[in-house]
Amino acid sequence: MTNPLFSTNRVKLGVMAFNCSGGSTVTTVPEAWPMTWADNVALAQMADRAGFEALLPVGRWKGYGGDSNFNNRTFETLTWAAGLGAVTENIALLSTVHVPLMHPVAVAKQAATIDHITNGRFVLNIVCGWFKNEFEMFGAEWRDHDRRYDYAAEWLALARKLWTEEAEFDWDGEFFQGKGLWSQPKPIQSGGPAIMNAGSSPVGQRFSAENCDMNFVMLRQKDEASDVAQINGLKAMAIENGRSSQCWIHVYVVCRETEAEALAALNRYVVEYGDDVAVNNMLSIFGMESETLEPAVMEAFKFHFKAGHGGYPLVGTPEQIVEQIERLSAMGVDGLLLSWVDYLGECQEWIDRVLPLMEAAGQRAPRE
Numbered sequence: 001m002t003n004p005l006f007s008t009n010r011v012k013l014g015v016m017a018f019n020c021s022g023g024s025t026v027t028t029v030p031e032a033w034p035m036t037w038a039d040n041v042a043l044a045q046m047a048d049r050a051g052f053e054a055l056l057p058v059g060r061w062k063g064y065g066g067d068s069n070f071n072n073r074t075f076e077t078l079t080w081a082a083g084l085g086a087v088t089e090n091i092a093l094l095s096t097v098h099v100p101l102m103h104p105v106a107v108a109k110q111a112a113t114i115d116h117i118t119n120g121r122f123v124l125n126i127v128c129g130w131f132k133n134e135f136e137m138f139g140a141e142w143r144d145h146d147r148r149y150d151y152a153a154e155w156l157a158l159a160r161k162l163w164t165e166e167a168e169f170d171w172d173g174e175f176f177q178g179k180g181l182w183s184q185p186k187p188i189q190s191g192g193p194a195i196m197n198a199g200s201s202p203v204g205q206r207f208s209a210e211n212c213d214m215n216f217v218m219l220r221q222k223d224e225a226s227d228v229a230q231i232n233g234l235k236a237m238a239i240e241n242g243r244s245s246q247c248w249i250h251v252y253v254v255c256r257e258t259e260a261e262a263l264a265a266l267n268r269y270v271v272e273y274g275d276d277v278a279v280n281n282m283l284s285i286f287g288m289e290s291e292t293l294e295p296a297v298m299e300a301f302k303f304h305f306k307a308g309h310g311g312y313p314l315v316g317t318p319e320q321i322v323e324q325i326e327r328l329s330a331m332g333v334d335g336l337l338l339s340w341v342d343y344l345g346e347c348q349e350w351i352d353r354v355l356p357l358m359e360a361a362g363q364r365a366p367r368e
């Protein structure tokens with residue numbers, strides 16, 4: 001069986017960040033996502049039934065303060081994927097793992113277990129970390145930015161060997177040493193689960209191109225030409241390394257019957273109820289510890305962070321949104337990770353109003 005992440009739909013769909021309180025929106029608006037297990041199950045099953053390709057959790061150990069204390073309540077992502085894998089049928093389940101905080105021998109086995117629970121629908125999202133406060137919780141070593149990716153490369157090589165090597169082996173690397181390493185059962189997906197990464201710095205993107213099956217990119221949104229160059233650069237690098245060239249982005253969605261209603265709803269939760277303290281805390285750390293955005297761009301980007309964790313806006317009527325998706329597809333985007341303020345209500349509206357238009361536009365095969 002092929003992992004559903006690699007479906008033939010021209011525009012693949014996923015839902016992102018619903019394992020976290022507030023989801024992707026840094027706001028105190030009353031309907032912000034409270035995040036319960038029952039709601040997680042309902043949303044996962046809704047997306048599964050509608051034929052979406054993927055469910056992506058955010059790996060987060062601590063909130064960002066402010067009145068919303070954005071993302072302070074989060075479900076751990078491996079146990080989350082195992083639980084949702086057991087109650088869904090076709091959709092890919094991802095887990096987001098901070099490799100410096102989790103040992104590869106343990107995660108290799110957890111990943112194999114989820115791959116069995118889901119019959120080959122598991123994907124591992126490798127993150128190297130940028131939120132220093134979380135590392136302090138673990139007393140974990142905080143390496144220089146580029147060293148974190150060297151560490152991740154060895155971590156992944158070790159995990160991959162555990163997923164493929166039948167005999168016991170010793171490991172004597174720069175970061176890991178061990179004797180008689182061994183892991184059974186092997187994952188259902190031959191060679192191990194699909195691997196994703198969302199590195200945005202030059203080193204992060206190279207890591208992704210060399211080691212991963214797909215990249216989740218944060219478009220800098222300066223202008224269309226530079227976004228296209230960013231996507232093409234990533235894809236070219238992946239192809240040079242003989243790897244799949246899928247490129248997904250995170251989009252935040254505000255879809256209403258009229259454009260004016262959509263803009264008013266966006267303005268309400270971002271400007272009227274936006275949590276500036278939480279977003280400033282997040283961006284001061286993200287700016288220093290990742291190499292994604294220039295300081296000058298950061299200020300302008302605050303709006304996108306409050307609106308949807310730095311994602312790309314899809315705001316307007318269903319028809320306008322499908323037109324915007326067509327543009328993104330022409331730019332080389334293969335998949336969209338969606339988030340909303342009210343995941344349950346707005347995902348259902350997407351299924352009822354946007355999905356049929358996507359199918360009519362040839363972006364996705366009609367559902368059976």
Ligand SMILES: Cc1cc2nc3c(=O)[nH]c(=O)nc-3n(C[C@H](O)[C@H](O)[C@H](O)COP(=O)(O)O)c2cc1C
Nearest residue numbers: 058059096127198199200201204216217218290291
């Ligand atoms: C779609 C997407 C999802 C991400 N998910 C997480 C996450 O769950 N936890 C985390 O610590 N970082 C996450 N990141 C951050 C990236 O892993 C990466 O650290 C960040 O883009 C900065 O790039 P750099 O590490 O190359 O500097 C995500 C980024 C993107 C674009």
